[in-house]
Amino acid sequence: MGHHHPRGHLVSAASPSARPVDHAVLAQIARGEHGNPHTVLGPHPHDGAVTVRVLKPLAQSVTVRYRLDAPTRKNPDGWAVVALAHEHEGVWAGVLPVAEVPVYRLEIAYEGGEPIERDDPYRFLPTLGEVDLHLIGEGRHEQLWQVLGARVHRYDGFGVAPDVTGTAFAVWAPRARAVRIKADFNGWSGREHPMRRLDGGVWELFVPDIGNGTAYKYEILGADGVWREKADPLAEWAEVPPRTASRVFSSQYAWGDDEWMAARASGGSVDSPMSIYEMHLASWRRDRSYEQLADELVPYLADLGFTHVELMPVMQHPFGGSWGYHVTGYYAADSRFGDPDGLRLLIDRLHQAGIGIILDWVPGHFATDEWALVRFDGSPLYEDPNPQRGWHKEWGSHIFDFGRPEVRNFLYANALYWLEEFHADGLRVDGVASMLYLDYARKDGEWTPNIHGGHENLEAVQFLQELNATAYKRVPGIAMIAEESTAWPGVTGPTSDGGLGFGFKWNMGWMHDSLQYLQRDPVHRGYHHGEMTFSLVYAWSENYVLPLSHDEVVHGKGSLLRKMPGDRWRQLATLRAYYGFMWAHPGKQMIFMGSEFGQEAEWAESRELDWWLLDHPEHEGLRSAVRDINTRYRESPAIWRSDGDPASFQWVQGDDAAGNVFAWVRRSDGEELLSATNFAAMPHHGYRLGFPAAGEWEECLNTDAEAYGGSGVGNMGGVTATAGEHHGWPAYADVTLPPLATVWFRRRS
The missing domain is CATH 2.60.40.10 (Immunoglobulins)
Structure with a gap:
């Protein structure tokens, strides 16, 4: 129905009469203050004909071309034309001499230009049912x-x-x-x-x-x-x-990850291997698009053997320095890297390489920018209207109104959007502690207790339970992960038992304690042995992720490498030992980008990682160690298959504070792995350890290997465990524990 049609015959608009509209209503329409313009604009049957009104404030003329029920001698092509008259401040009106609303188009002429043909937005029924x-x-x-x-x-x-x-x-x-x-x-x-x-x-x-x-x-x-x-x-x-x-965006993406998605839907995550590479897209390497990241990041992670990548927020945010945690567009993929189908491509390629993706998600608070969610309809809408609940003093941002059903709906539908439309395998929920407590970062007098007199935010608790129950019901096989730093009970407990329903919780206590221990010189570590053993007291109270996140390498805290004492050799050795210890510890693992090769400078979002360090063999050695730790880990169901079961862990040596030694057995379905870590700067030769059984045990990991830049001390060829009781174990062997190193032993098959 374009310009190729003949123009049609001009019909007089004098009779019948136009549907009358009060002058004040027309003025409202012209000012844009009418709440239902479709009752005035568009086609309206009246007086046996159809009145059409159009709002075109700058037009010189407006004409309606409409289709007749049947061609006439005057209009053999079946089209007729009615010129509209200007009625009031850009409102044009005219009458089509037909009984029912016909198919029609508008022709609008502006000063000095040819008429433009347009459809009329006001002739359509609502698109929502x-x-x-x-x-x-x-x-x-x-x-x-x-x-x-x-x-x-x-x-x-x-x-x-x-x-x-x-x-x-x-x-x-x-x-x-x-x-x-x-x-x-x-x-x-x-x-x-x-x-x-x-x-x-x-x-x-x-x-x-x-x-x-x-x-x-x-x-x-x-x-x-x-x-x-x-x-x-x-x-x-x-x-x-x-x-x-x-x-406006309409996805045209054709996914190629059917195999991954089918496997995900039938699997669980607590009893699967999970080693996570946390990253900030803009500063891994600078100026990369989603497509370029798919080409570079996917093979990099596949080579290193990580099971998952976690992206710091890729939802639209105006200020890069916020790292994505002050969101303005919850449903929009960050346009700095391309369009949303670019992000779909990146995720699809990760899945095809066998790598899962977790997205950082920020439902606790939102950005203050005037053009976004703040006072959206002229009043607090998304934010809690009570300033004691609606303003986050610590982060300078607005807090959602968790008591309002439509706001909760906006958020949990957003979670489903990323899980369903972008095939995300999980969400890491930011700042859960700030949502749970009414007195979070508030002094006395700055908060009001809940209806029971407590400090729990009951509406936020309800939201989190609703969120997790809905996500797991609709998208089986995903992982909802809470960043939660307090002793709130049941964060990963089922909602049916009053838990929050998360799949995992970050173990901030383990992270804090272990880093505090390792930052000390080895000669002092013996006095703080309990900092490394305490996490095993509560390791099964929740399903944990052990996080060495971006928060530990910014704001003057220095990189992980620089936290370690001693010269560069000792720093790298301690990191290798730490990762071996961490991967064998109950819980899942996560490190921040750059930590895999000993990033030296503190992380800054404005520049890329220190990739030049990989020109140094000792840094490449650390990366090789991480690759091998991931490989041995994935090959060892003893570590991860029964991760949520306390019976999967048993101490072999937990109280040798003087020797800085930690040793334990991980087991599942008859498979066993013994991990021993020496955080002293000297080797222990002839160190007697209990073993689960007599026989040959191979040293399947030694973080002191020369290939990693270590000193090459170890148990070449493995060890032979002798039958005989030792510390409650049925066998024992005298092993070599290298300095600042972790060794893993598994039964020789």
């Missing part, structure tokens, strides 16, 4: 992103009329008095595109003929009478900062 609106109103729409935001949409003409493709915009702003769309398709003036209010405070408009890449914002007339420009909370794409508009 009653069930969707009901679920949104109740806060129970699990696939919120499929109905809110900007979605490319096609109206089927069913052969009677041409199909129409455009974009359906929908936004939740319950207290707004009016909402308009300003965009690149209307010259960044929202006057021509006011939205209609539907049930539940949702505003909607279908705009024909626009699609992927369109940049737009909402103009919202708040309850306070102030117009604000806002990015779309459910936009799937955004402009590259510092620009702040949202962009």
Whole structure:
């Protein structure tokens, strides 16, 4: 129905009469303050004909071309034309002399230009159904992103009329008095595109003929009478900062990870190997796109043998220095690296290489930028209106209103969005402790107890339980991981028993204690032996991840390497020993990028890692050790298959404080592995250890190997355990424990 059609016959618009609209209502429409413009604009049957009103403030003329039911002698091509008359401040009106609303298009002429043919946004039914609106109103729409935001949409003409493709915009702003769309398709003036209010405070408009890449914002007339420009909370794409508009995106990605997804759905994570490489995309290597990272990162991680990569937030955030933790676009992949299908490609390639992906996710607080979620409809909407609950003093950000069902829905649907639409294998939930406690980072008098007089944030607890139960139900096989630093009971307990329902919890206590121990000179470590053994007292109270995260290598804390005492040889040896100790310890493992090769400088988001260090054999040696530790770990179900069972661990030597030695057995389904670590700077020769059985045991890992830059001390050819009781074990062997090293023994097959 384009320009190739004949223009049609001009019909007089004098009779019948136009549907009358009060002058004050027309003025409201012109000012953009009418809550339901579709009741005025678009086609409306009246007086046996159809009145059409159009809002085109800058037009010189507006004409309607419409299809007749049957061609006439005057209009043999079946099309007729009616010129609209200017009625009031950009509102044009006219009457089509037909009984029912026909298929029609608009022709708009602006000063000095040819007429432009357009479809009329106000002739379409709402793109949201009653069930969707009901679920949104109740806060129970699990696939919120499929109905809110900007979605490319096609109206089927069913052969009677041409199909129409455009974009359906929908936004939740319950207290707004009016909402308009300003965009690149209307010259960044929202006057021509006011939205209609539907049930539940949702505003909607279908705009024909626009699609992927369109940049737009909402103009919202708040309850306070102030117009604000806002990015779309459910936009799937955004402009590259510092620009702040949202962009329409319709994924065209064809996934190739069916095998991975099928295996994931049938598996669990607590009884699977999990060694995680945490990273910040922008500073691993500088100026890489998602596609370039897929080419470089995937083979790098596959070579090193990590089972998972964890990405610091890739949701849209305006300030790079926030590392992604002050989010403005919860549903938008960070546009600094490309479009959302670029991120899909990266994840797909990781899956095809056998590597899972965990995304950092920040539901505890959000960014203060005026153009984003703050006072979205002119009042606190996403943020808790109570400043004692709605403002995070420590982080200078707003806290979500966890008591509001629609806000909880926005968040848990967001979690499902990343898990379902991007095939993420888990979410690491940031700042859980700050959500759980009303008095988090607050002094007396700055918080109010809950209805039971306690300091627990009951609404946030309910949200987290709802989040985890829903995620695990809809997406089996994923891992929800809590960054939680307190003694809150049951973080990984089932929600049916009152737990929070997470799959894992970061073990911040282990991280703090072990780093404190290792930062001491070896001659002093014996006095602090308990710092390394204490974690085994509570290791099965939750399902733990042992995290050596980005938080430990910033803000003056120095890199992991620099925390270690002594010269460079000792620093690298201690790191190798630490990783061997850590991988054999109950729980899953995580290290931050650069830690695998002994990054020297403290991490900074503004520059890439010190890759030049790999020109030095001793740093390449550390990376080789990490590769081999990952390989031996994955080959050793004794370490991970029964990780949640206390019977999978048994001390062999836990109280040799003077020798700085820690040794234990890990076991599962008849397989056993003995790990022994010597954190002293001298070797122990002829060191007697109990063994689970007599016979030949091979040394399958020695972090002091010369290939890693070590001194080459060890048990070449393995050891022979002799039958005979030793410390409660049925056999024993006299082994060599190298200096600052971990050795693993497994029964020779």
